[in-house]
Amino acid sequence: MEQRAKAVICREINQPVVVEEIIVEAPRRDEVMIKLVACGVCHSDLSATNGTIPFPPPVVLGHEGAGRIVAVGEGVTNFKVGDHVVSSFVSMCGKCRYCQTGRPQLCDQAGKAMFTLPDGTVRTRDLSGKALNVFSGCGVMAEYATLHTDNVVKIDQQVPLDKAALIGCGVMTGVGAAVNTAKVEPGSITVVFGCGGVGLNAIQGCAIAGARMIVAVDTSDAKLEMAKQFGATHVVNSKSEENVVKTILKLTGGADYAFECVGLGDIAAQAYGVLGKGGTAVVVGVANQKDTTTVKTASLTFGEKTLTGSYFGSARPTEDFPRLIGLYRAQRLKLDELISRTYTVDEAPQAFADLSAGRNARGVILFE
Template sequence: MTQTARAAVCRDWNTPIGVETIQVEAPRRDEVMIRLHACGVCHSDLSAATGVIAFPPPLVLGHEGAGEVVAVGEGVTDFSIGDRVITSFVSMCGTCRYCNAGRPVLCDTVNTALTTLPDGTVRTRDADGKDLSIFSGCGVMAEYATLHVNNVVPVTDNVPMDRAALVGCAVMTGVGAVFNTAQLEPGSTAVVFGAGGVGLNTIQGCRIAGARQIIAVDMSEEKLETAKRFGATDVVLADDKVHKAVRKLTGGGADYAFECVGRGAVAQQAYACLGKGGTVIIVGVAPQSDMTSVNTLSLPAQEKGIRGSWFGSARPRYDFPKLFGLYASGQLLLDELVTETYSIDEAPQAFADMEAGRNARGVIVFD
């Protein structure tokens, strides 16, 4: 069964994102085909379209999707036709040392296939029958997609699909950076650089974890107002002296600083905001050439730390249900994240709105 689908495609870096009609082939062994209901518009997709994330085009974009299974391949026992699922751009082989240590985001085997399925092939073809790569093993900014079973996670019926999709990247990345990577202690102080989709989820992760003070830093006053709704107790408009304002607000520096922008200079600012014993968590994806400079002596002398957080150090099939539980209990805000929805043919406008900072999260809906 091959399905025709409309999809957002990057043909070349730094050229407008297009919407094309593609062919999606039937699932093979250990694969499922899903009909998408929703896909979040993530800055990482834009980074792939500009070459900051150097995935070679042509590339079907999208990794933050939710839909239902419409076909299953040979050997699939965990999913059936009609199951509701969300996608995860992190898969796991289950046998390498990182998977065995419970750290699938670092999987040696599967996550090397960043633009294909784990077997190194794709199920996506353009109108001329030529292969189309897929973003992070997903390529779900399309009406249909075929993925490996390790890239899909079941979702309960009580979560709307346009909300559920966001757990597959922005929510997991932000909340996970707090709970899994930083393991923030209740009563701590935190500063979050960037109040976009990931930053807002980092802020609400700090709130849920029990931080007593959460400072949001951004260049947009509108985004800072939104940050307050997600749990920011203080806001600071970004400038080159932001660290002085943060250190004054916290009485000497923050316990945790989260960099959710993806710039080395911002990571350096975040480090300058720390108090003694504080830790910077680098969440944003910076260009490969970007560098961060810190005072080396301050690391041992003040026991400061710098850690990276990839996808919130996620264990998708363990963490996603926990996040849905937090949503069901009213602690995790998902409804408030969706500020605009688009059709697949409006995908170029969705990316333009994201670049302009108009949305907490834009979502493409296919229903």
């Protein structure tokens, strides 16, 4: 059962995305076909279009999708037609040492499914018959997508799919950085650099964990106002500060946890710089491959500070996605408020332009 589908494609690096009709092939063994309802427009998608994340074009974008299963391949027993699902851009084989030790976000298989399915092939082609790569084994910025079951998580059918889609990346990455990676403790002091989609979720992750002080840092007053809605107790506009690290140290006395949610080495150094003794700085943003961060080595020893990274919020998707949905249903996790604007698939170029200009917390493409 092939399907024709409109899809958002990066054909050339540093060029606007295009919307084309493509062919999505039927699922093979251990695969499912999803009819997408919604897909978030994530900064990582933008990074694929400008070469920061080196996916070879042409590539079908999208990794933050939600929809319904319309077909299952041979051997699929844990999914059925009609199931509501969210995509996971990290393929989780369940067998490698990372999966076996509770760190599936580092799965060995994921490295083999960066722009194809895990077997090295794709189920997408353009109307001329040329194969199209897919973003992180997903390619869900399309009306239909065929994914391996290792990239799919079943969710409660009562949750609106346009909200659930956000859990597939931005929410999991931000909240997970606070809750899973840093393990923010109640009563702690936290600082979040960058108040885009991931940063706002890091802020609400700190709030959910019970931090008593959450300092949001950004160059946009509008984003800082939004940060307050997600739990920030204090805000700092770094553009108006001569030395943002000194300002934050004076405000906090030294943070227990700091999060870099921009993807710049200099800001990672600032996150480390605002720590008190024993503090942990977590780099969440995806930096350019050539970017570097410099810290004073002695401060690691004498201050017992930690500089670490967080990939996909140290997610265990089959456990964490339902948990986040439970928090949403209990009104402890904000999803509706993250969506600044929705777009049709034909409006995808505008969605990317708005993302690049920093206009949205999260834009969402709706397919129905």
